[in-house]
Each structure stands twice: as C-alpha cells, then as structure tokens.
Amino acid sequence: MCGIVAYLGTREATPILIEGLKRLEYRGYDSAGIAVIANGTLEVARSIGRVANLEAALSDLPDTNATLGLAHTRWATHGGVTEMNAHPHQDDRHGIAVVHNGIIENYASLKKYLQEKGHTFQSETDTEVIAMLISELYAPDEGIDLEAAVQGALREVNGAYAIAVICQSEPDTLVCARKGSPLIVGVGRGEYIVASDPSAIVAHTTQAYALDDYNVVRLSRDNIRTSTLENVEVPPKVMQLEMELDQIELGAFEHYMLKEIHEQPARIRTTMRGRIDMKEGRIVLGGLAAFHKELVRAHRLILAAQGTALHAAMIGEYLFEDLARIPTECEYASEFRYRNPIIDEGTVIVAISQSGETADTLAALTEAKERGALSLGVINVVGSTIARETDAGVYLRVGPEIGVASTKAFTGQVTVLTMMAIYLARRRHMSAERCMTLLKELEAIPDKMASLVAQDSTVRGVVEKHVDRDNWLFLGRGYNYPTALEGALKLKEISYIHAEGMPAAEMKHGPIALIDDGMPVVVIATQGSQYDKVMINIEEVRARGGHVIAVATEGDPNIEGHADDVLFVPPCPECLSPMLTVIPLQLMAYHAALIRGHDVDKPRNLAKSVTVE
Numbered sequence: 001m002c003g004i005v006a007y008l009g010t011r012e013a014t015p016i017l018i019e020g021l022k023r024l025e026y027r028g029y030d031s032a033g034i035a036v037i038a039n040g041t042l043e044v045a046r047s048i049g050r051v052a053n054l055e056a057a058l059s060d061l062p063d064t065n066a067t068l069g070l071a072h073t074r075w076a077t078h079g080g081v082t083e084m085n086a087h088p089h090q091d092d093r094h095g096i097a098v099v100h101n102g103i104i105e106n107y108a109s110l111k112k113y114l115q116e117k118g119h120t121f122q123s124e125t126d127t128e129v130i131a132m133l134i135s136e137l138y139a140p141d142e143g144i145d146l147e148a149a150v151q152g153a154l155r156e157v158n159g160a161y162a163i164a165v166i167c168q169s170e171p172d173t174l175v176c177a178r179k180g181s182p183l184i185v186g187v188g189r190g191e192y193i194v195a196s197d198p199s200a201i202v203a204h205t206t207q208a209y210a211l212d213d214y215n216v217v218r219l220s221r222d223n224i225r226t227s228t229l230e231n232v233e234v235p236p237k238v239m240q241l242e243m244e245l246d247q248i249e250l251g252a253f254e255h256y257m258l259k260e261i262h263e264q265p266a267r268i269r270t271t272m273r274g275r276i277d278m279k280e281g282r283i284v285l286g287g288l289a290a291f292h293k294e295l296v297r298a299h300r301l302i303l304a305a306q307g308t309a310l311h312a313a314m315i316g317e318y319l320f321e322d323l324a325r326i327p328t329e330c331e332y333a334s335e336f337r338y339r340n341p342i343i344d345e346g347t348v349i350v351a352i353s354q355s356g357e358t359a360d361t362l363a364a365l366t367e368a369k370e371r372g373a374l375s376l377g378v379i380n381v382v383g384s385t386i387a388r389e390t391d392a393g394v395y396l397r398v399g400p401e402i403g404v405a406s407t408k409a410f411t412g413q414v415t416v417l418t419m420m421a422i423y424l425a426r427r428r429h430m431s432a433e434r435c436m437t438l439l440k441e442l443e444a445i446p447d448k449m450a451s452l453v454a455q456d457s458t459v460r461g462v463v464e465k466h467v468d469r470d471n472w473l474f475l476g477r478g479y480n481y482p483t484a485l486e487g488a489l490k491l492k493e494i495s496y497i498h499a500e501g502m503p504a505a506e507m508k509h510g511p512i513a514l515i516d517d518g519m520p521v522v523v524i525a526t527q528g529s530q531y532d533k534v535m536i537n538i539e540e541v542r543a544r545g546g547h548v549i550a551v552a553t554e555g556d557p558n559i560e561g562h563a564d565d566v567l568f569v570p571p572c573p574e575c576l577s578p579m580l581t582v583i584p585l586q587l588m589a590y591h592a593a594l595i596r597g598h599d600v601d602k603p604r605n606l607a608k609s610v611t612v613e
C-alpha cells in the first residue's frame with residue numbers, strides 16, 4: 001500500500017529510483033512521482049497512473065546526474081487520484097520533499113494549525129502536512145537541521161508512517177523514519193537504497209538495516225545515524241535480505257499471477273521441507289518449540305486475517321477442530337477489536353498474513369496481546385511487522401508474492417495450518433497410525449498440485465464459454481466452503497465479474513433467486529462426507545437453468561452426468577482437499593481476467609498489502 005524508494009550515493013539516482021518503483025508498483029499504482037536534488041535545486045515530476053507514465057513525464061526534468069532522490073508509487077487514501085495529490089509532496093518555503101506510506105490521523109488539525117501559520121497547501125492529502133510541519137520547524141541557523149525538524153514533526157503526528165525526506169539546502173542528507181509502516185535501509189558500497197520492501201533493494205545489496213517504530217535515520221555521504229524521535233541515538237539493527245533477484249523476475253511467464261500459480265508445487269515442497277518427520281511420524285515446527293507446553297494446553301484458538309488469508313484461516317478452523325479438537329474461531333481481523341473480545345488464559349491468537357503488514361490483522365493481534373493472549377504468526381515475509389510482533393510462528397517459505405491476487409500464499413497458509421493442526425493433534429490425542437497416514441498424504445500434495453497446474457488449457461476452455469456472464473456463484477461445503485469463497489474472491493478481484501461464494505446449503509435460503517438460464521455456478525463436489533448433499537445442491541441449480549461447473553475427484557463415475565463442465569482433481573483426504581480444489585479456481589480467475597483484457601497483476605483499485613485500517 002504505497003511504495004517508497006530513496007537513494008543517496010554516487011550513481012545517478014533517477015534510473016535506480018524508477019527501477020525501484022517498478023519493483024514496488026504492486027503496492028499501489030494510482031500515481032507515481034520522483035524528486036531529486038540537482039545542482040542544489042529540488043526537481044519534482046509526478047503523474048497519475050503507472051510508473052511508465054512517470055517515466056514519460058521525466059523528460060520534463062532537466063538532465064541532472066543527481067545522486068540524491070526519492071520516489072513513490074501511490075494507493076490513494078486521502079484525496080483523489082490526481083497529479084496534485086501524487087507524492088512527493090513539498091513544503092512552501094525551503095525546498096523540502098516528502099514521500100509517505102501510511103495515514104496521518106490528526107492531519108486535519110495539523111493542517112489548520114499550519115494554515116494559521118501562513119502555509120499554503122496544494123493537495124487534499126494527509127502527507128502534505130508532514131512536509132509543511134517539517135518546514136515550519138526547519139531552522140538550520142538555530143541548529144534545527146533536517147533530521148531535527150523531522151524528529152520534531154513526527155512527535156506531533158498520530159497515525160502510521162514510513163517517510164523519506166530531502167531538502168535542497170542539505171544536498172547530502174536523506175532522512176527517513178517509520179512507525180507502523182515498513183521501511184528498510186539497504187546499505188551498499190558508498191550508497192544507500194531505502195525502500196518499503198526488499199524487492200527494490202536486492203538488485204543493489206543484500207545488507208540492510210531494519211528500523212523500529214519511531215526510529216529516524218539520517219543518511220549522509222559518510223555516516224549513518226539512527227535515533228528516536230527524542231534524538232536518543234540507537235544502534236542500527238543489521239539484517240541480511242534473503243530475497244533472490246530471480247524470485248522477483250517474471251522469467252518465461254506472462255504474469256506474476258500465472259508464475260505464482262505454477263510455482264505452487266515447488267513452493268509447497270519448501271513449506272514442508274524439514275517439517276515432516278516421516279521416520280518418527282510427526283510434525284516438527286521449530287518456530288513453535290519455545291511455546292510447546294502452552295500450545296498443547298491451549299483451550300481456544302482465534303485465527304485472525306483478511307481477504308485470502310481469512311479464507312485460509314477458515315480452513316484452519318475446520319482443521320484445528322476436526323484434527324486437533326481445539327475450539328477455534330475465525331475472525332475478520334478488522335472486526336476483532338470492535339466487539340470487546342473475551343480472551344482468557346489458554347487463548348491463543350494466530351495472525352495469518354502473507355505480507356505481515358496488513359494493518360487490520362496487526363490491530364487484532366495487538367488487541368489480543370494486550371488482553372494477555374499468546375500470539376502466533378503464520379506469515380510469509382520474514383521480519384515483517386506482524387512476524388516481529390508475535391511471540392512465535394511458522395513462516396510460509398513460498399517466496400515473494402508479487403501478483404496482487406494471492407495464490408501461492410493461500411496454499412502456503414493452508415499447508416502451514418494443516419501442519420500446525422497435525423502437530424497439536426498428535427500431541428493431544430491423534431493416534432500414531434492416523435498421523436502417519438495423514439503425513440504421507442500431505443507429502444503427496446505437491447505432485448498432485450503439479451498435475452493440476454498442467455490443466456491450464458482445460459480450465460481456459462471452460463472459462464471461455466462463460467466469460468461474458470456478469471454474475472457467478474461458487475458453492476462448497478465443509479472444508480471446501482472457504483475454497484468457494486476464495487474462488488469467488490479471485491474472480492471478483494481480477495476479472496471484475498460479480499461472484500459470490502457461499503456454503504452450498506445456504507444457496508436455497510435466498511441466493512437461489514439469482515439463478516437464471518445459463519448462470520455459471522461453480523460447485524466443489526469432491527468425494528467426501530458431504531458429496532451426496534452437494535449433488536442435491538447441483539440438481540437444485542440445474543433445475544433452475546444454472547450452468548454447473550463441477551470441481552470433482554478423478555474417477556468419479558457420476559459427476560459428468562450431473563454437471564455441464566467438470567474439472568477433475570486427484571483424490572486425497574477431505575481435510576487436505578482445499579490445497580487442490582483451489583488451483584482450478586485460481587486458473588479460472590486468471591483466464592477470465594485475461595480474456596476480458598484486464599491487467600491481471602495489477603487489478604483496479606487494489607494494492608498488494610493493505611497497510612491502512
């Protein structure tokens with residue numbers, strides 16, 4: 001949700017910043033902008049839309065050879081998608097430019113105060129108040145330099161921010177700070193690349209400093225200084241960025257989403273690697289070892305997440321109750337703290353998030369921790385805010401997910417939750433025999449996934465028949481009810497087709513009224529405890545003219561007589577089936593979006609990681 005990149009070094013800043021913005025574009029693509037200090041003058045270019053538009057606008061900038069600059073790609077919160085609202089924002093006195101990711105909650109009162117002080121605002125954004133506030137405080141003659149002015153300004157600000165700031169009268173200084181939004185300082189040879197995430201840094205260096213909340217870092221050409229808002233110096237926290245460049249390249253694929261769908265078999269093998277001990281018949285989760293006793297004794301789990309991660313959490317709810325017999329509740333993280341939740345001893349909160357930066361999920365985690373819950377994270381991005389805030393956790397290890405529509409993170413989350421459920425089940429009551437059977441089946445999942453991603457053209461053929469329909473239903477029961485929700489979300493977010501997912505039985509309580517002649521209804525009808533009931537639901541749809549696309553188990557002798565189209569998945573235990581049934585649904589959404597001519601990796605209005613509540 002907004003991407004920031006800044007550079008101070010010896011090379012020309014502009015191409016490095018533009019390249020960085022392209023890497024960060026998945027975080028928001030409403031507008032983009034850049035500011036550099038060239039020959040003692042602040043130069044700014046901004047444009048609405050993609051970074052490519054900004055590149056074109058750069059012809060307006062003089063040929064600078066600037067070695068200091070910052071840039072931003074925006075997901076709009078305060079103020080519409082206009083060039084005036086695009087970052088960087090400037091002050092009206094000193095040639096200060098600011099880029100910001102986050103939300104300043106008290107911006108209205110600050111703006112009023114600054115207007116009374118004579119500042120003139122250009123935009124409708126909250127960010128502009130940061131630029132003006134720094135400007136108001138900046139007084140180099142009185143010893144208040146850029147670093148001190150930033151510290152002073154941020155002491156007045158409520159909300160979340162990651163910012164980078166430059167000032168034309170300090171052409172060798174870059175000041176950055178964070179609270180609640182991510183920011184990493186990459187340290188190269190004689191240069192710094194600061195960015196919202198490692199993808200904009202790893203092409204230059206893998207050495208980095210992590211910033212804590214309320215840290216301000218002043219980078220100069222020969223020094224780095226990290227301090228608190230009260231100017232108490234703090235030692236920098238060195239970190240090694242683990243991301244490989246080829247993990248964030250498209251390679252032979254046309255889109256990141258397709259690449260990430262195809263990566264699932266290999267990535268899920270990595271998720272499981274070293275965690276399934278077939279010899280002893282048990283799951284080994286080193287990340288949970290320190291809290292082994294508390295977890296085995298836990299009497300209630302709360303799984304909090306948003307979007308696709310919430311759908312994975314809903315599958316987790318079935319898994320923990322069915323396999324481990326622990327009462328489990330699944331929550332929209334965004335609603336959690338507004339219902340005065342009851343947290344007693346033995347309650348464990350599990351925050352599930354690909355990015356580890358989702359503000360709603362972080363807020364739920366904070367609430368539960370304040371009320372005394374033990375907190376676990378199921379996170380993909382190593383070292384992300386949620387990963388750092390939890391007491392313990394299990395990483396997904398699926399590699400960077402760039403496509404805005406989450407795919408491999410979903411299967412990674414379900415895999416981790418399955419392993420956690422088996423881990424707890426075996427330590428509570430599951431027999432060694434049942435555990436061994438499940439582990440064997442779990443290990444076989446990646447090969448079965450590989451056979452599914454190979455069905456790409458079959459899925460496209462089915463989609464082609466229905467892609468002009470504007471309303472779809474997705475139905476499932478039991479473990480595959482959340483899969484139905486996920487199928488509908490995927491279709492909505494990238495193809496802009498209206499789709500609703502629901503428990504198959506719920507359809508007849510209202511949504512059945514939507515079914516008309518030829519309406520596509522995707523039904524997950526794999527073999528299992530719910531099969532017969534799902535078949536009845538299929539008949540209810542067909543009786544009203546709906547066109548049934550069934551996701552069924554290979555070898556099912558009946559299904560073709562009941563459905564108009566069938567996509568087969570390999571057999572597996574019911575509790576593992578969502579890891580397979582979701583893949584045709586991911587491919588369905590991908591092809592629908594492609595056929596409809598949409599930007600699959602950057603759907604309208606969305607951003608990869610939602611760092612505002």
Ligand code: M6R
Binds near residue numbers: 307358361407493
């Ligand atoms: O990074 P997170 O897993 O916390 O993100 C949660 C949701 O914003 C995310 O899953 C979103 O729903 C995806 N775009 C869905 O494809």
